[in-house]
Amino acid sequence: MSKLELSMSVGNYDRTQALFDGRAQIEGCNVHAVPLEPEEAFHRAFRYGEFDITEISMSSHMMTTARGDNQYVAVPAFLSRVFRQSGIYVRTDRGIEHPHDLRGRVIGVPEYQITANVWIRGILEDEYGVKPSEIHWRRGGVEEGGREERAPISLPDSIDLQQIPNDKTLSGMLESGEIDGYIGARAPSCFLRGAPHVGRLFKNYIESEQDYFRRTRIFPIMHMVGIRKSLVEKYPWLPVSVYKAFLTAKNLAVKELDEICHLAVTLPWMVHHHNEAKRLMGADYWPYGLEANQHVIETFSRYHYGQGLSTRQVAPEELFARSSLDLSKI
Template sequence: MNKLNISLSVGNYDRTQALFDGRVDIEGCNVRAVPLEPEEAFHRAFRYEEFDVTEISMSSHMMTTARGDNQYIGIPAFLSRVFRQSGIYVRTDRGIDKPEDLRGKTIGVPEYQITANVWIRGILEDEYGVKPADIKWRRGGVEEPGRGERAPIELDPSIDLQQIPDDKTLSGMLESGEIDAVIGARAPSCFLRGVPNVGRLFGDYIEAEKDYFRRTRIFPIMHMVGIRKSLVAENPWLPVSVYKAFLKAKMLAVKELDEICHLAVTLPWMVHHHNEAKKLMGEDYWPYGLDANRHVIETFARYHYGQGLSKRKVAPEELFAASSLDLSKI
């Protein structure tokens, strides 16, 4: 039987590395794998459908699924997960000492719709009563000027979202004091350079994120894996083969984190950190599959719909190929 030739683009994480170095194959496939930064993979996938299997944004996938024009169908392999209390950067000379102080402030976003920002706005509203309409939003590139939304969005008129001038960046405006804060997936360079009067809202963000997990049991999902729907229609066996490969690759990565004889990651106490994560979050603290993540995805769907990014509330099952949800029964 001839194997199916497919292209693959995901980040070169420890949990995907085995797909790049040949330790894990995708059954029935010859794979051409291209490691890419997530932003580039998203742009090339959602605009041009360049890859057969690709890392995709949870927010973009939910938005296109709600509209009914999604060109990719997901499998429940969640390649990127990040607690986002760390992603709120503020002017420290504006009296912003707690989340409630963000009301009435001007906050920069690289895109309103990106997954990290959906989570941050949802957490601000759920945990602290700060609603999106309480804030003046300013959109633009964090480091490069001129960035807009990856896909068009229509927000409620109560949301004050304006584009910053094309010759300015959010990092520059935060440094100069033209805006009060920036939220997003990446730290602005002004924070990394240690400029005066710029810091994190949550100084001890690790403790804030641990507390959040203890109370909610949510480890926020950022990215999943998508397969071109047209390819799945022609090869209905493909989602299970792809999902099995990602499960195996993650298993190999987690096994390496337990190896104290020779450290797989360039951190001296990596095994200790791995054990601390298991103590707090459980043996499988980075779970794949829908059942273990249903409450996380339902929370995100509520945020996404409530923030006006999806026209209807999407059920978690709609995001995934049905066969990939039944793998535990095989």
């Protein structure tokens, strides 16, 4: 039997590297892999459905699943996870010292729907009582003008979301003081350049994020792996094969982090940082599979629906091919 020819686009992470170099293969498939930055992969997936297997935004996937028009079905391999207390940037000359100081402020977002911002707004409300309706949101490109939502959204009337002019950027507006802050997955260039009066809201963000994990046991999920829905219907064996390959790739990457003879990552104390993460978060601190991540996805689903991005609250298992959730029984 000839192998199934598939296209794939995921980020070139340590946890996907084995899929690109051939150490982890998808059974029964010849995979033509293209490494892309997540934003480009998401745009090409959700606008044009270009790839058979692709990294997908959890927010966009949840939104399209709730509407019933999702082109992809996921497997529980979570390619990107990031604590997001680090993703809130503010003017330091406006008296914004604590999260409650964000009430009534004008805050920029590259897109309202992106997963990082859903997590940040949810954390602000759950942890500090700051509701999305208490902030004035301004949307646009961080470094290049004209960015809009990758998929249509319909928000409650209580949300003030306005598009900035196409000839402006959020980084430029933050630096000039036209907005009070910015939240997003990437640091704005004005912060990276050390522009005056621009800083993080959580100055000691690592301690804040570690404390958040100790209390909630949540390591926020950003991206997962999607397979073209029509392919799953035609080849029901495909989700398990895809999931097994991604799990193998992640396990190979984690094994390399323990190797002190030759460092796999360009960090002098890589093994020390790896051991510190295990002490705080457990041996499998980046778990795949639904069971270990049920509470994380349930929390995100509550945020997503509460923020008006989902038409209903999606149950975690709805996001995934059912066969990929039963590997413990194989």
